[in-house]
Amino acid sequence: MKPNLTIRPFEEHDYPAIAEVLKAAWPDEAHSVAGLREGDRHAPEIKWGRFVAEQDGQVVGVAHYTQFEGMYHPQKFAVWVTVHPRFRSQGIGKALYRQAMEALKPHDPISILSTTREDQPQAMAWLKKLGYVEKMRYWESRLDVRNFDLASWAGKIEAVEAAGFQLRSLKELEADPQHRQKLYDLWLEVRQDVPRPGELSEVRFEDYCKWIFESQYYLPEGHFVAVDPHTGQYAALSTLWKTDGDYLQTGLTGTRRAYRRKGLALALKLKAIQFAQTMGIREIRTGNESNNRAMLAINEALGFVKQPIWTDYVLALGEETSSPAEQELS
Structure with missing residues (x-):
């Protein structure tokens, strides 16, 4: 039987499950409910949102879009998608990303930033396939x-x-x-x-x-x-x-x-x-x-x-650059 996948908006009670997904995906980093809550305390002008992927009642992935107070532009955003390692390669990440991008349309975004690490080659390849271009590298x-x-x-x-x-x-x-x-x-x-x-x-x-x-x-x-x-x-x-x-x-x-x-x-x-x-x-x-x-x-x-190098990628949006990403997700 095919698993029942639901993509829905984040709710307050999802914090613990999201923290567990992030810890499973990035086991060498500290993730907690307290840290997530603090990260969600944004300035009033910041537009942000989060979606979770729920499979048979279990949260297995999360997508988050936001803006940066220190690099604020009303039409520039960042999007991150994380799927629990045990549930990857099932189209869950694509579904989450599609939902996040759909939620951004009313804000008329002109660019999207996303980030991954060199020990995640599938994520790097996926971003490049969507049209993201390398912007900056940095080491931890x-x-x-x-x-x-x-x-x-x-x-x-x-x-x-x-x-x-x-x-x-x-x-x-x-x-x-x-x-x-x-x-x-x-x-x-x-x-x-x-x-x-x-x-x-x-x-x-x-x-x-x-x-x-x-x-x-x-x-x-x-x-x-x-x-x-x-x-x-x-x-x-x-x-x-x-x-x-x-x-x-x-x-x-x-x-x-x-x-x-x-x-x-x-x-x-x-x-x-x-x-x-x-x-x-x-x-x-x-x-x-x-x-x-x-x-x-x-x-x-x-x-x-x-440690393995992190890379920021940026997707420039417009009439000519948005359609390839949308086609890839279709």
Whole structure:
């Protein structure tokens, strides 16, 4: 008997089942109901939705479309489809994708971004067949914190401090009523040089504070900044975030242009590793765009090990480019 497949809109009670699908598809990553709920707290202008594939009463796949607050464009979207490994090659992914694309039609999308990893060759081939074009590549790299030899980097932190910079955690800086504004000002400059698959959009201070300080994964003891004591300005940062797994995730490492080539980024990353060691953390993970040699060089020197590369693909929509994808799904 042919299995009974239903594609339906996501409902509140689906969170646990979706988390299980994601964990089965990406077993080396942490996925949880709490993480999904936080990810669904979007700014009011963001258009997003989710569909689940249910086979004989079991959720076996999920499709999600959304927009990015930091790269917002009213007609640009991202779509991701994930099917439980035991239920692949049955047309479930195509059915989910078709439903997501149908839901997007009223918004008149002009481009769709999707992402997969090089150890998923079927997904890569499918996206290319639909007309998606490679946009950006980036590595996730992982550091074995417990076996990291901090002594071999002796003097790096001290040299930066001797030059006059103060390396502080945000926890240590909370007494300063301006610490959030200073962090935001630093972030505004540093983000200009972070590679990304789309153009930057404005992020208000209030929204930035919600992302950072209201997140359940915010770790003030693991957010480090270099302070210029002469101006009080935050010159560089490197941040660690909690996850639902037994590892910490690097959020952003960056330095204002006027303060580069002073060893600040390296010193801050060493502070972060030192913190992780004192916390008994097993691993730190970070991500870097494939051509970002400055940060890649630091992470490689520290012993971060590259994992299979991720690739962002973009589908340009229009009269000439939308029909091949629709034909493929028919």
